[in-house]
Amino acid sequence: MIDMTLQIIDDFNIIIQTLYILLFIVLIFFGQRIQFHLSLMEVGGVLRHLAFLKDTAIKMTIDELKKYSTDKDLNKRFERLLNSFMIMPEAADPSGIVKKIEHIVNIREARFLDDLKRLITSEIEESKVRNLSNMVEATMALNIIYKIIQHYYLLAKKTKNFFIMAQLQMIVPLIFNEAKSYLQALNAFKLGTPIGDSIGPLIVHKFIQHSDTKTIEYKKEYVKDTDVYVVERNGRIFYVIKASGPGGNVGKPGEAIKKVINSLKKKNEKIAGIIMIDAALKLEGEKTGEVAEGVGAAIGGIGVEKFKIEEIATKNKVPLYAIIIKQSLMEAITTIKKEIADTISDAINRVDRISNEELPEGNIILAGIGNTIGVP
């Protein structure tokens, strides 16, 4: 009996050992292929979620557009808008490229807005059109994210390329978070609430409304989509620049700053400095709503407005000061969080300190940079 039991144990041990060796051989020769299929499953799962986010965004945007449109071809025309694109100018000869980019961007913006207005058959406010255009742009961003991830997924699957799949696997969690942010942003654009990126225009709006500030002049649409307020505060003159609200709009702050500086120069008036307030992406671990000061042009986007500000400031030797309010991408494009909104008084105090302590005599240009949605 004991002999028989020992025999079974021996046989069992041999089976286990053979299995171990087999597993070892399988992992040596097919390890990468197994890993490839595991990655394929993971990326495929994320891609399905991305498709869900994209479809939800499309549905939300079409539903919102339907409220203001009786167009029977709305779905078709919306799809055409969704798949529209912009070709950037040739960069092989970079001389004068910013002007070319500006030209292309202006054409794109005008055509996009015109196409959208053609979709809308009811009479609605301009601010609502702007919010709808923001919704369509967020949907476009989601659509392009999905298309790019799907392209690399199918390419890796077709060519059985482990390295494309490995790179995709590494990047999809970050991409998915970005896509989620765009979907959440749609809700803010639909409702017309201020977003995290609106903190720049919001601070300058509160600066104008402040009890210690006296408005001297208001120049609506000073340049396209941008307003300028001439105000007096603590005995100093401020030219406050912000995009025209409360619709979702970033305006042309670079063009406005250029025009203000040129007009002040014509009148032989001194320009003490430019203070720019903008939202900035925080690093992981940094606190949301942290305010920081620095120098330079605090403005994002494609680079045209930044170039204009830097060029005019350098030409006229005007110091550039920047105040930034830190936040994540998700916070920047969704309804403004309390922690961000609570930085308004701190930022205004910093503007006062810079203007009183650091800037010499002369006019000050204060620019609130960002999307002015929900802020008039």
Place this chain on the structure above:
Amino acid sequence: MISNLILQFNSFELLILFAIALVFFFILLTDIKKQGKRMMLINPEIKVQLICKECGFKEIRDFREGDYISKEPDEKCEKCGGEKYIDIIYSIVKQEKTRQS
């Protein structure tokens, strides 16, 4: 007979194998749970802070479509009956109030 066999066949090794399998199972479960959390969409509460122009009384209510900063809605102050304006609009994120995507 079987229990005897198991006892004789390196019961310690079996225990280790079982423990390893259990650990992997829990890692997998945690990973699936984390993945589910990643896929969740946060549904924030949007609040509006109104201030009375006359007495400065502050009131907080839920956001209504059409609200924007500095708007003067047709609402009277609870304290003095004066005109109110929207001072600030902000969101509060409550993690428990989430919906699955």
